[in-house]
Amino acid sequence: MIPYGRQDISDDDIAAVEAVLRSDFLTQGPAVPRFEAAIMAETGAGYALAVNSATSALHIACMALDLGPGDWLWTVPNTFVASSNCGIYCGAEVDFVDIDPATYVMCPKALEAKLVQAEAAGKLPKVLIPVHFAGQSADMAAIGALARRYGVRVIEDASHAIGARYQGAPVGNCAHSDICVFSFHPVKIVTTAEGGVATTNDAGLAQRMDLHRSHGVTRDPALLQGESAGGWYYEQVALGYNYRMTEMQAALGVSQMTRLTQFVARRNALAARYDDLLAGLPLTRPAQHPDSYSAYHLYPVQVEDRARVFAYLRENGIGVNVHYIPVHTQPFYRARGFDWGDFPASEGYYNRAISIPLYAGLTEADQDRVVAVLAEALNG
Structure with missing residues (x-):
């Protein structure tokens, strides 16, 4: 059987994972920051947050943008269910924008028509998630301009598109969006077995996503509300989840990114x-x-x-x-x-x-x- 997609694992990839297994850290060690640095170097984004799946990245991205009950999230029907489910996780309502029949990604003309109708009805979305289907970027300049005109926040679902370019610039640089999400599932361009990353240029959004991926717990003195009692002290300052990426996954990702x-x-x-x-x-x-x-x-x-x-x-x-x-x-x-x-x-x-x-x-x-x-x- 010739599969529709599969991972490409080298001896260097295997050695990178083995090195972690022989190290002192299997989680919350140095490999995850190295992987995040590799993503920032590739995309040009100011921040990258690695998590255990692209679904988790979409969820924390929505949380960072304060999506919640009474809000609307719009995405496309031509995607995996995670692109819309992340809105449901936050208690928001979900609607869809049809695709361009030639490129199979969000149609800016359909988006504009729907935004006009939504504004008249008082139901503008809070978050828009265009999907870069099959590895091709949506027309982000047009979509970003419409989002700014109507006050909508944008999360790019680039699960298919690490290494892609739009108007000569790397997908993930967030030039036309607030946050961009990548997937590293085995059939994607590069893999961490399972895993995802959210990129952004906004320090505040990066800080919020960092909290949401790890229980909402912090040791950062700037975020603590009480006085630190010693080196063991931490506080939960938000509701978060255990969405952390392991060191083994990150080490595989670092090695894969070289190719x-x-x-x-x-x-x-x-x-x-x-x-x-x-x-x-x-x-x-x-x-x-x-x-x-x-x-x-x-x-x-x-x-x-x-x-x-x-x-x-x-x-x-x-x-x-x-x-x-x-x-x-x-x-x-x-x-x-x-x-x-x-x-x-x-x-x-x-x-x-x-x-x-x-x-x-x-x-x-x-x-x-x-x-x-x-x-x-x-x-x-």
Whole structure:
């Protein structure tokens, strides 16, 4: 089986994790700050907070922005459920903005129309979460300008996009957002096994996320409300969670980040090769916005008779997948009032979408096999 995605683990990665296992710290040691420094060096952001998953990063980002009951969070339907669930965790209401049918990311025109309606109804969102689907950045200049006009805070869900660029600058620099979140799940560009990072340029937001990831507990003299009784003294000054990243995860991340540029370049080369190999087949290839340099977490194509094509590929050893079933059609969200037909661009994309194999270790021979089997499926 050729999987749709997989990690790339080197001997150096294994040695980095082994070194931690032989060290004095398995948690709350020096590896996590080193990983955060690597993320800041890559993105140019002023702060980076490592946690145990991108879902946790989204949650603490929402908490840092004071999202709560009575507030609204908007995201896109074409994403994993974590992008919207983080709003529910905070007691907020959730709504969606449809995607651009060409690029599969949040459509600025749809966003503007929805903001106009929401302002008239007195229901503007407090937080907006555009998702950089498949590794391609949303049009953050347009989205950021709209957010500033309407007083909306922005969290970029860049779970697919470490190493990507937008208008020549690294995704994660927060030029058009308050906070940006990355994922390091094994099928992502680089991995920490499980893990996430939130970047920001705002010292206050960084401080709040730091508290929320570790029980709301601090030893920082500037935050203590009582007088320190000694070196053992700490205080809980906020409600937080145990979202810390382990030293083993961080050490793996530090090692993996040394190959980020290599990974992204390889994915782009494979994507370009797919573009050529698939040019004559009856399918839609993923379009790229001229302002974007994708990290190519996924290579989604659109085909007719998706169920038959999907089954044929799986039966013939091609481990395809589908990203994503629109969030608003999930039973949990349908119970909250959403239904099929609410966001036609996202639904139209989903009904024809298949993610074919793409990862740094994919060989050209394997890629040729994927294309050959896909051509058989499409030609009946």
